[in-house]
Amino acid sequence: MKLTxxxxxYQTQSPMTSAHIAQTMTLLYMTxxxxxxxxxxxxxxxxxxxxxxERRCPMCGRKLPPQGPCSICxxxxxxxxxxxxxxxxxxxxxxxxxxxSSSSLEDYPEDPFASIQLDLPTYVLQQVAxxxxxxxxxxxxxxxxxxNEDGFLTIEIREICRFLHTLPSKVEVVLKKIQRxxxxxxxxxxxxxxxxxxxxxxxxTTGIPEFVRRAIKDEFELLSRHQYSELAKRLxxxxxxxKLVSHFISENLNPFPARxxxxxxxxxxxxxxxxxxxxxxLINYLNNKPGNPLVIEIITPSRGTLRINPLFKHAVKxxxxxxxxxxKKDIEKASLLIKCIQQRNNTMRQLMxxxxxxxxxxxxxxxxxxxxxxxxxxxxxxxxxxxxxSRAVANKTVQLxxxxxxxxxxxxxxxxxxxxxxxNIIANENYALNDTxxxxxxxxxxxxxxxxxxxxxxxxxxxxPAHLRRIEKFATx
DNA sequence: CTATGGCACGGATT
DNA sequence: AATCCGTGCCATAG
Numbered sequence: 409m410k411l412t413x414x415x416x417x418y419q420t421q422s423p424m425t426s427a428h429i430a431q432t433m434t435l436l437y438m439t440x441x442x443x444x445x446x447x448x449x450x451x452x453x454x455x456x457x458x459x460x461x462e463r464r465c466p467m468c469g470r471k472l473p474p475q476g477p478c479s480i481c482x483x484x485x486x487x488x489x490x491x492x493x494x495x496x497x498x499x500x501x502x503x504x505x506x507x508x509s510s511s512s513l514e515d516y517p518e519d520p521f522a523s524i525q526l527d528l529p530t531y532v533l534q535q536v537a538x539x540x541x542x543x544x545x546x547x548x549x550x551x552x553x554x555x556n557e558d559g560f561l562t563i564e565i566r567e568i569c570r571f572l573h574t575l576p577s578k579v580e581v582v583l584k585k586i587q588r589x590x591x592x593x594x595x596x597x598x599x600x601x602x603x604x605x606x607x608x609x610x611x612x613t614t615g616i617p618e619f620v621r622r623a624i625k626d627e628f629e630l631l632s633r634h635q636y637s638e639l640a641k642r643l644x645x646x647x648x649x650x651k652l653v654s655h656f657i658s659e660n661l662n663p664f665p666a667r668x669x670x671x672x673x674x675x676x677x678x679x680x681x682x683x684x685x686x687x688x689x690l691i692n693y694l695n696n697k698p699g700n701p702l703v704i705e706i707i708t709p710s711r712g713t714l715r716i717n718p719l720f721k722h723a724v725k726x727x728x729x730x731x732x733x734x735x736k737k738d739i740e741k742a743s744l745l746i747k748c749i750q751q752r753n754n755t756m757r758q759l760m761x762x763x764x765x766x767x768x769x770x771x772x773x774x775x776x777x778x779x780x781x782x783x784x785x786x787x788x789x790x791x792x793x794x795x796x797x798s799r800a801v802a803n804k805t806v807q808l809x810x811x812x813x814x815x816x817x818x819x820x821x822x823x824x825x826x827x828x829x830x831x832n833i834i835a836n837e838n839y840a841l842n843d844t845x846x847x848x849x850x851x852x853x854x855x856x857x858x859x860x861x862x863x864x865x866x867x868x869x870x871x872x873p874a875h876l877r878r879i880e881k882f883a884t885x
Numbered sequence: 886c887t888a889t890g891g892c893a894c895g896g897a898t899t
Numbered sequence: 900a901a902t903c904c905g906t907g908c909c910a911t912a913g
Contacts, residue, residue: 859906861904861906
């Protein structure tokens with residue numbers, strides 16, 4: 409692994425040991441959430457490692473103001489001068505960050521091709537409709553028309569009551585029904601409520617670890633800050649168990665019901681719930697204004713800055729014999745961890761630079777603009793091994809400016825844009841085109857795929873074959 | 886007879 | 900070495 413000359417930054421790069429490389433690799437695999445957990449583990453068992461309550465830039469180590477990125481390291485650079493701001497962002501507020509939520513979806517440029525998808529209210533309505541009493545319908549309608557883009561209810565229950573002349577208890581009933589629909593927890597009034605709704609639903613089919621409910625219900629604040637020891641105390645249990653709880657939550661629950669992956673294919677009979685982890689990368693427009701440069705925020709979890717405890721380091725000298733050896737090892741391990749985290753940040757940033765440079769229009773304009781890209785290409789351009797990129801991409805998610813959360817691997821999807829165009833062709837067809845005709849149409853647009861492949865794409869998008877579309881879309885009996 | 890889906894093969898990707 | 904993806908061939912449903 410070699411350093412690229414473009415990195416004019418200040419990391420002190422000492423020669424790498426094999427242990428260093430190995431650990432960097434494992435850290436790369438981890439999502440932000442997992443990384444936080446390993447750091448916590450390390451902190452608790454390694455006395456040489458210390459967390460100081462001070463914001464510092466993870467790249468260069470400068471002190472930072474309470475908010476915002478490092479002014480030096482976030483300078484737009486190299487590939488894309490003046491266009492993209494990219495920085496590593498230390499955060500601790502895991503379940504609560506959401507960028508600034510003021511902007512609504514309408515503000516964003518539409519993908520001219522990606523036009524046909526159900527909007528959230530319709531999609532949910534289709535699911536609840538069979539379960540609703542007649543007099544519950546208008547309540548449901550009102551709830552569903554007052555959701556924001558994350559799927560939260562933006563209106564007070566009593567307002568609904570006043571408007572529809574009904575009882576709060578009635579509204580609650582409908583609300584409960586809606587919350588059981590596909591973006592599980594949709595129509596909740598807070599992250600907390602959304603999570604609880606999801607727990608309720610899951611508990612019917614699978615087991616829920618103990619304390620999960622209580623942790624969310626009563627100690628949500630502590631939970632979202634990952635303050636395990638305090639949490640354990642309050643719940644009257646061990647830190648171990650609390651970690652299990654936290655892990656369960658991040659694996660199985662989604663704090664923002666409608667934000668995950670909305671608008672891609674969704675298969676009603678596919679039982680895997682629409683759950684994604686917290687994003688590891690946030691992409692936004694500067695000041696949330698479309699048209700502004702992109703701001704890439706790479707999340708690195710921390711409540712402060714990690715460093716080697718100077719007192720401990722000092723104390724080593726006074727120790728003798730075995731004890732000293734042991735302590736030295738601790739220091740070594742601690743500094744290794746810190747270096748590896750830096751390395752991880754560095755790799756992630758380089759990767760994102762490349763990714764944004766090539767996939768910018770995808771990020772801004774949507775699926776159809778995805779450029780074909782392989783991990784191998786990126787690896788070569790960055791001069792790192794393929795597996796490094798694979799690891800960096802695996803299991804991570806990215807939140808786009810339109811606030812959808814997508815798996816990072818989507819940047820490498822070979823057929824996404826072809827499928828998006830296919831969707832569009834079918835949306836605009838005048839009669840039900842068969843697969844061969846679609847294939848020709850795609851050929852005209854410069855996409856050559858086999859007829860058989862068209863069928864596959866169609867299936868992936870959940871689009872019916874021609875003869876069935878004829879009945880459904882064009883009522884030609 | 887035509888349109889589509891299943892299975893399996895081979896090359897690319899991870 | 901394992902997996903994914905596009906494709907061709909063939910069976911079958913309409």
